[in-house]
Amino acid sequence: MKDPANKEKNNPFRVPEGYFDDVTRKIIADTIAPAPVSMRRRFAGTARIICLAAASLAAIALVTVTVLKTVSPAAGKKDADLELNSADQELLYGDIDLYMLEESLASASMNSEETGLSSSELIEYLLLDNIELTDIYDNL
Amino acid sequence: MHDDNIHALLLSDPGKGFSLLLDKYSRKLYWHIRRLVILHEDADDALQNTFVSVWKNIGNFRNESSLYTWLYTIATNEALALLKKRQRNSTISLDGLENIFASSAEGSSWFDGDEAQLKLQNAILKLPEKQRVVFNLKYFDEMTYEEMSSVLGTSEGALKASYHHAVKKIEKILAGD
Structure with missing residues (x-):
C-alpha cells in the first residue's frame, strides 16, 4: 500500500486544520469513554419515575373508589x-x-x-x- | 503495529486496542469516505459512524477476513448509505457536486488540487456508483483485487472488469476535454 502521507499529498481535498486530532477525540468520547451519568442525576431520574408511578397508582385508586361509591347501589x-x-x-x-x-x-x-x-x-x-x-x- | 496485534489487544484491552486502531486507520478511512461522498461534513459523519459501528461490533469480528478489509467494508457501507440518504433528501446530488467542482477550481475552501486533479475528480464523479468505489479502492488505496473482493463481496473477475470499464470511461472523458 501507499504511504498514507504520500496518499494525502495526492488528495485534492482539504480538511479543517486539526481535524484528525478533533475527530479522534470525538470518536473516543462516543465509544471508549461515554460521558458518565452522575449519581445525583441518576437518582433524580429514578426518584422521578417512582414519584410518577406512585402518583399514577394513587390517581387510579382514587378514581376507582369514586366510581364504585357512585355506581354501587349499596x-x-x-x-x-x-x-x-x-x-x-x-x-x-x-x-x-x-x-x-x-x-x-x-x-x-x-x-x-x-x-x-x-x-x-x-x-x-x-x-x-x-x-x-x-x-x-x-x-x- | 500489525493488525493481528491490534485485534488481540482489542480483545484483551479494548480501549487501548481501539485507540491504536484509530491512530492507524482514521486518516485512511476518512480519505476513502471523502472520495466517495466528496463533502467534508458528510465524510466526518460517515467516519464517526464507521468507528462507532466498529466499536459496537468488534466482538463479532472473526479472523475470516483481515481487520483492514473489515474496516473498509464498514466505511464503504457508511459512505454509500449516506449517498443514498442524500439522494432521497435530494439536498445535493453528485451532479450538483460536479458543478461545484467545475466552478471551484481556484480558491475553493475544500478543494486543494491542481487542474489535472480537478479533471480527474470530475471524470470519476461521472462513473456509476459501484464503478466509482472500485476505481477509488484500486487507484487511490491500491488495494489488490482479492482485498477488494473481501470489502465489496464481489468476485475478483467482476471487479477486474469493472475497473477496466471505469478506466476506459475516465480516459474517454479526459480525452473529450
Whole structure:
C-alpha cells in the first residue's frame, strides 16, 4: 500500500486544520469513554419515575373508589348505616347513667354473691375513686 | 503495529486496542469516505459512524477476513448509505457536486488540487456508483483485487472488469476535454 502521507499529498481535498486530532477525540468520547451519568442525576431520574408511578397508582385508586361509591347501589345505604352507628354510639355514651351501669353490673360476673357488695355500692365506690361513668361502662 | 496485534489487544484491552486502531486507520478511512461522498461534513459523519459501528461490533469480528478489509467494508457501507440518504433528501446530488467542482477550481475552501486533479475528480464523479468505489479502492488505496473482493463481496473477475470499464470511461472523458 501507499504511504498514507504520500496518499494525502495526492488528495485534492482539504480538511479543517486539526481535524484528525478533533475527530479522534470525538470518536473516543462516543465509544471508549461515554460521558458518565452522575449519581445525583441518576437518582433524580429514578426518584422521578417512582414519584410518577406512585402518583399514577394513587390517581387510579382514587378514581376507582369514586366510581364504585357512585355506581354501587349499596354504597348509599352503607354510608347511612355507618352514620347511624356513629350517632348511636354518641347517644349511648352521652346517655350512660347510673341506672344503665347498675343493669350492666348486674349482668356481669361481679354480682353481690361474689363480691359481697351490691351494684350501687360498687358504683359508688368506683365513683369515689374518681373513675368516670363512661370508663366504668367501657371496662365492663 | 500489525493488525493481528491490534485485534488481540482489542480483545484483551479494548480501549487501548481501539485507540491504536484509530491512530492507524482514521486518516485512511476518512480519505476513502471523502472520495466517495466528496463533502467534508458528510465524510466526518460517515467516519464517526464507521468507528462507532466498529466499536459496537468488534466482538463479532472473526479472523475470516483481515481487520483492514473489515474496516473498509464498514466505511464503504457508511459512505454509500449516506449517498443514498442524500439522494432521497435530494439536498445535493453528485451532479450538483460536479458543478461545484467545475466552478471551484481556484480558491475553493475544500478543494486543494491542481487542474489535472480537478479533471480527474470530475471524470470519476461521472462513473456509476459501484464503478466509482472500485476505481477509488484500486487507484487511490491500491488495494489488490482479492482485498477488494473481501470489502465489496464481489468476485475478483467482476471487479477486474469493472475497473477496466471505469478506466476506459475516465480516459474517454479526459480525452473529450
